[in-house]
Amino acid sequence: MNSGFEVLSLYSEAEVKALSKLLWGCKIGHHWVHQADHITLYVLQPMHVDLARRLHADMSAGILTAPQRQPSSATTLVTAFLNAPVTLGTILVSFVVFLAIHVFEQWSWLSALTYYPLMVTDQGWALSGEPPQWYRLMTPAILHFGWMHVVFNSLWVWEFGRRVEHAIGAAWTLAAYIAIAIVANVAQAELSEPSIFGGLSGVVYGLLAMVWLGGKLSPRWCVPPSNTLLYFMLGWLVLGLTGFIDVLGFGSIANHAHVGGLLAGVMIALAVRTVLSMQQNNRN
Numbered sequence: 001m002n003s004g005f006e007v008l009s010l011y012s013e014a015e016v017k018a019l020s021k022l023l024w025g026c027k028i029g030h031h032w033v034h035q036a037d038h039i040t041l042y043v044l045q046p047m048h049v050d051l052a053r054r055l056h057a058d059m060s061a062g063i064l065t066a067p068q069r070q071p072s073s074a075t076t077l078v079t080a081f082l083n084a085p086v087t088l089g090t091i092l093v094s095f096v097v098f099l100a101i102h103v104f105e106q107w108s109w110l111s112a113l114t115y116y117p118l119m120v121t122d123q124g125w126a127l128s129g130e131p132p133q134w135y136r137l138m139t140p141a142i143l144h145f146g147w148m149h150v151v152f153n154s155l156w157v158w159e160f161g162r163r164v165e166h167a168i169g170a171a172w173t174l175a176a177y178i179a180i181a182i183v184a185n186v187a188q189a190e191l192s193e194p195s196i197f198g199g200l201s202g203v204v205y206g207l208l209a210m211v212w213l214g215g216k217l218s219p220r221w222c223v224p225p226s227n228t229l230l231y232f233m234l235g236w237l238v239l240g241l242t243g244f245i246d247v248l249g250f251g252s253i254a255n256h257a258h259v260g261g262l263l264a265g266v267m268i269a270l271a272v273r274t275v276l277s278m279q280q281n282n283r284n
Contacts, residue, residue: 004031004042007052011038022055086173087161091154094142094200098150101143113139114196115189127194140188141181143198153200160207160225167214168272180206180264187260197254202261208233209265210272217273237262 007030010016016032016039023030028051029044043052081088097113100106110125111118115136117128144150165173184202208225215224224230239245240253 004044005046005049007041007043007049008056009035009038009040013039016041019056019059022059023052026051026055028052028055084158084162084165084170086170086177087158087165090142090161090177090200090203091157094144094150094154097142098144102145110143110196113143114198115140115185116194116196118196125196137182137185138178140185140198141177141200141203144200145198149199153204156204157200157207160204160211163211164207164214172272176206176210176268177203179268180261183264184254184257184261188254188257191256192254195252197252197257199254199257201254202257204261205233205237205258206261206265206268209262210269213266213269214272217269 010019019041020030020032023043028048030048030052031042031044033040033042041052043049097109100109107125113136115132117130117132117136118125119128144153161173161177164176168176180203184206185197188197188202208230212224212230236245237255237258240255240258245253
């Protein structure tokens with residue numbers, strides 16, 4: 001008796017090898033059973049049956065190709081940058097800005113990058129009351145106010161962002177980052193009292209929505225994040241909206257930016273799915 005869940009049967013060793021590479025690249029556990037005139041694929045998890053079939057269909061249609069073996073230098077910073085330049089570049093820029101402001105005390109950077117223009121003096125800062133310039137719709141995303149803030153946001157951006165960049169490429173990923181940041185920042189500014197806010201967390205929730213929903217809608221995104229991770233992120237969002245995180249002493253949370261980023265990610269994932277469907281229909 002074969003363990004696992006039957007997916008499909010193939011008749012070519014070359015096709016078996018190509019699909020197997022694709023499945024392992026998407027972290028889908030599986031094995032093959034050789035029959036008299038065909039080879040049957042079994043996956044270890046029932047949730048992967050439909051995904052494996054869609055991966056095979058897209059591979060047969062030429063939409064997907066089997067991943068190539070990565071060189072031993074894949075863990076180096078240079079290779080990581082080449083594989084996900086927008087994601088890694090965003091993280092590096094955020095760290096540069098953080099160090100400039102909080103280590104080297106370049107407070108003029110803070111004034112230049114906040115959503116609302118600031119007046120920075122020796123006694124502190126105050127909102128200037130001037131209308132924000134267009135670029136300030138984006139720049140609060142790269143502002144952070146503590147080491148934990150910038151480190152954890154960067155880790156989440158790397159976790160989700162590189163998946164998105166691998167799926168849709170650097171140019172579209174950059175457009176998605178900008179769109180999510182704008183929606184998140186405008187939501188925070190318009191739905192709360194004027195204040196200084198910042199961070200990549202709105203972008204993180206947008207990327208989470210893109211990876212999770214995209215993974216459900218299209219195998220082009222490979223396997224979506226686990227439900228445990230999804231529930232943790234959404235639970236954290238709900239706790240922030242209730243004010244419980246403020247009570248715990250974690251500081252003020254830009255909750256509207258989180259919600260705005262999440263909704264922006266959902267809309268972008270649906271748009272990408274529409275484009276992929278149109279491309280597949282054109283090939284057919």
